[in-house]
Amino acid sequence: xxxxxxxxxxxxxxxxxxxxxTAPGSGKPRSLWQDAWAELRKQPLFWISLALLAVFIVMAxxxxxxxxxDPAFAELRRSLEPPSAAAWFGYDLQGRDVYARTIxxxxxxxxxxxxxxxxxxxxxxxxxxxxxxxGGWVDSLTSRIGEIFIGVPYLLGAILxxxxxxxxxxxxxAVLITAVVIIVLSVLSWPIVARIARSSLLSVxxxxxxxxARALGASPGRxxxxxxxxxxxxxxIVVATISMGSYISAExxxxxxxxxxxxxxxxxxxxxxxxxxxxRTALHAMLFPSIFLSVCxxxxxxxxxxxxxxxxxxxx
Amino acid sequence: MTKAVTEPVSSGDRPYSGSLLEVEDxxxxxRTQAGVAKAVNGVTxxxxxxxxxxxxxxxxxxxxxxxxTIMGILDMPPGVVRGGRIRFRGVDLLTMPEAERxxxxxxxxxxxFQDALSALNPLFPVGWQIGEMFRVxxxxxxxxxxxxxxxxxxxxxxxxxxxxxxxxxxxxxxGMRQRxxxxxxxxxxxxxxxxxxxxTALDVTVQAQIMDLLAELQRESNMALILITHDLGVVADVxxxxxxMYGGRIVEQASVFDLYAKPAHPYTKGLLDSIPRVDQKxxxxxxIKGIPPNLLHMPSGCAFHPRCVFKRDNCTTDVPALLTVxxxxxxxxxxxxxxxxGVAG
Numbered sequence: 034x035x036x037x038x039x040x041x042x043x044x045x046x047x048x049x050x051x052x053x054x055t056a057p058g059s060g061k062p063r064s065l066w067q068d069a070w071a072e073l074r075k076q077p078l079f080w081i082s083l084a085l086l087a088v089f090i091v092m093a094x095x096x097x098x099x100x101x102x103d104p105a106f107a108e109l110r111r112s113l114e115p116p117s118a119a120a121w122f123g124y125d126l127q128g129r130d131v132y133a134r135t136i137x138x139x140x141x142x143x144x145x146x147x148x149x150x151x152x153x154x155x156x157x158x159x160x161x162x163x164x165x166x167x168g169g170w171v172d173s174l175t176s177r178i179g180e181i182f183i184g185v186p187y188l189l190g191a192i193l194x195x196x197x198x199x200x201x202x203x204x205x206x207a208v209l210i211t212a213v214v215i216i217v218l219s220v221l222s223w224p225i226v227a228r229i230a231r232s233s234l235l236s237v238x239x240x241x242x243x244x245x246a247r248a249l250g251a252s253p254g255r256x257x258x259x260x261x262x263x264x265x266x267x268x269x270i271v272v273a274t275i276s277m278g279s280y281i282s283a284e285x286x287x288x289x290x291x292x293x294x295x296x297x298x299x300x301x302x303x304x305x306x307x308x309x310x311x312x313r314t315a316l317h318a319m320l321f322p323s324i325f326l327s328v329c330x331x332x333x334x335x336x337x338x339x340x341x342x343x344x345x346x347x348x349x
Numbered sequence: 350m351t352k353a354v355t356e357p358v359s360s361g362d363r364p365y366s367g368s369l370l371e372v373e374d375x376x377x378x379x380r381t382q383a384g385v386a387k388a389v390n391g392v393t394x395x396x397x398x399x400x401x402x403x404x405x406x407x408x409x410x411x412x413x414x415x416x417x418t419i420m421g422i423l424d425m426p427p428g429v430v431r432g433g434r435i436r437f438r439g440v441d442l443l444t445m446p447e448a449e450r451x452x453x454x455x456x457x458x459x460x461x462f463q464d465a466l467s468a469l470n471p472l473f474p475v476g477w478q479i480g481e482m483f484r485v486x487x488x489x490x491x492x493x494x495x496x497x498x499x500x501x502x503x504x505x506x507x508x509x510x511x512x513x514x515x516x517x518x519x520x521x522x523x524g525m526r527q528r529x530x531x532x533x534x535x536x537x538x539x540x541x542x543x544x545x546x547x548x549t550a551l552d553v554t555v556q557a558q559i560m561d562l563l564a565e566l567q568r569e570s571n572m573a574l575i576l577i578t579h580d581l582g583v584v585a586d587v588x589x590x591x592x593x594m595y596g597g598r599i600v601e602q603a604s605v606f607d608l609y610a611k612p613a614h615p616y617t618k619g620l621l622d623s624i625p626r627v628d629q630k631x632x633x634x635x636x637i638k639g640i641p642p643n644l645l646h647m648p649s650g651c652a653f654h655p656r657c658v659f660k661r662d663n664c665t666t667d668v669p670a671l672l673t674v675x676x677x678x679x680x681x682x683x684x685x686x687x688x689x690x691g692v693a694g
Contacts, residue, residue, distance in 0.1 A: 064472060064517055065471065065472055066472075169426075239424075241462055241464060241467035241468040242468050242469055242470045242471075244417075244422055244468070245460070245461075245462055245468040245469070245530070245533075246470070247420075247422045247454070248420045248454055248455070248459065248460040248462075249454060249455040249459060249460070249482065249533060249534065249536075250451050250452065250453075250454035250455030250456060250485075250486065250537075251485070252451065255485065259470070259473075259481075260470055263470075263472045263473075264470070264471070264472060
């Protein structure tokens with residue numbers, strides 16, 4: 034692969050996309066993304082957080098791999114029994130296996146974290162790009178709309194919306210409960226992404242290559258998707274990875290307060306909330322979910338940190 | 350959009366007797382918070398196929414703004430076109446719908462910029478960027494577009510074009526980057542190429558190579574070239590005619606030979622006198638005293654009068670029109686005749 038001629042033929046199929054720039058490497062990094070990847074690869078923090086996240090993601094998709102027990106199976110006579118060989122993390126108030134419930138709790142956190150990020154980034158980038166590219170009154174409008182949402186204190190807003198919206202249905206399913214939380218969190222957080230997308234877009238909007246692209250007959254769509262977006266993506270990616278962790282902790286907080294996720298959804302936040310009263314008698318029932326929650330949030334934040342230092346040349 | 354376009358623009362149907370590109374009494378201003386800046390104030394010039402027009406002037410003289418207005422890439426707001434016409438093959442570009450105008454960019458009129466590094470998208474390989482012109486405007490496949498890109502890179506004399514197709518802009522030297530920019534600009538065989546200070550960011554030997562390349566490409570395809578520069582040395586060899594701009598106006602228009610032999614405007618004369626000569630060794634270099642006019646507060650009368658060594662009383666009150674002095678040459682000075690004959694001052 035070190036022969037440049039073979040690189041040329043090997044890369045043709047990939048063409049057209051941003052990913053193309055990560056095409057066959059001849060050893061030395063070349064594009065921004067290849068460069069960032071080379072930088073990322075060198076960081077232990079990146080690999081540690083990636084390994085942790087991999088575990089959590091597998092846990093979320095296939096909890097059966099980690100435990101054979103049913104997280105919903107309750108034996109009241111075992112209520113708050115401490116950890117033992119049969120139940121590594123002990124039993125909770127309802128006599129359910131804490132280990133199984135902690136494993137199954139990963140799903141809600143990962144799903145909320147990832148989907149909220151996707152939704153917030155999607156809406157935020159669209160609004161930010163519209164505002165930044167159009168400018169003028171459109172920009173003012175999108176910015177003001179964003180500020181309305183930013184102006185609402187995050188948790189207060191979430192509690193307010195969730196406590197009024199949630200009881201719409203008698204017995205909502207797990208999917209509906211989770212979806213409501215995801216939507217509320219993204220509604221309150223997209224303006225942050227929009228602001229970053231807008232400012233990042235504005236910083237490249239007047240770049241010479243955008244002017245050159247216009248001079249060579251590029252359409253507005255092409256300018257946005259080929260020149261503006263790819264060149265303003267880095268800060269958006271950083272914010273997205275870092276905020277994933279904060280969405281997870283926000284979900285846990287809301288669930289703890291009783292307005293976020295509820296049974297039948299299994300969540301670390303609920304487990305912590307259910308056992309605060311038994312802190313001194315049965316610490317294990319809330320200790321293990323708390324540890325999992327902290328490590329999961331930490332993993333996302335560390336990943337965001339690693340990505341940021343790889344994408345921002347000033348931090349190197 | 351991706352369909353092959355054989356006939357660049359519909360406007361070329363009926364024969365047109367005038368020049369290929371004509372700028373007529375163009376007026377552009379910027380509305381800023383500090384006031385209205387008249388960046389271009391009645392500029393008129395034209396260029397024909399195979400012809401090179403050099404637009405000469407210092408920063409803020411309006412030469413680049415005129416070019417960007419021709420291309421339709423001026424930021425509006427704050428820019429406003431106050432008046433005038435820009436006719437390409439006889440059709441006014443300023444009244445044309447944006448979609449149609451876009452088709453002319455790249456295909457009819459194309460442009461290259463001063464700093465080729467910042468004028469190339471840093472995220473994509475150069476071959477991909479050149480090829481994009483063909484994929485978007487001609488609907489070629491990726492493979493065909495890459496083949497075309499190699500062809501063009503050969504044409505602008507980039508060595509080992511095939512091997513460098515997948516390199517990124519930052520991996521090229523300044524001169525090579527400008528060649529890539531030129532390759533993109535001439536990809537669709539435009540009839541007019543506007544080069545906005547194409548050699549300013551380059552060192553002198555590379556400057557000469559780029560100018561040679563532009564001249565050569567022009568001969569091959571018979572395109573019209575508008576060369577915007579502040580460097581009199583660059584102009585001398587390649588240009589056919591020159592328009593000297595000052596404070597948003599053209600102050601002198603002439604053929605290269607005439608202008609260099611005998612300037613008819615004090616500003617041009619000042620510029621020519623500013624070129625260091627070998628026989629000047631040991632003496633102070635000549636410079637035009639003063640600073641370029643503030644576009645927000647233009648001097649009364651002739652914009653050049655505060656710096657003019659030939660200044661008379663009426664220069665501070667009357668704006669001199671661009672009038673014919675002798676043959677095809679025109680000058681906007683009340684005393685152009687005297688300047689030309691070298692008796693003024």
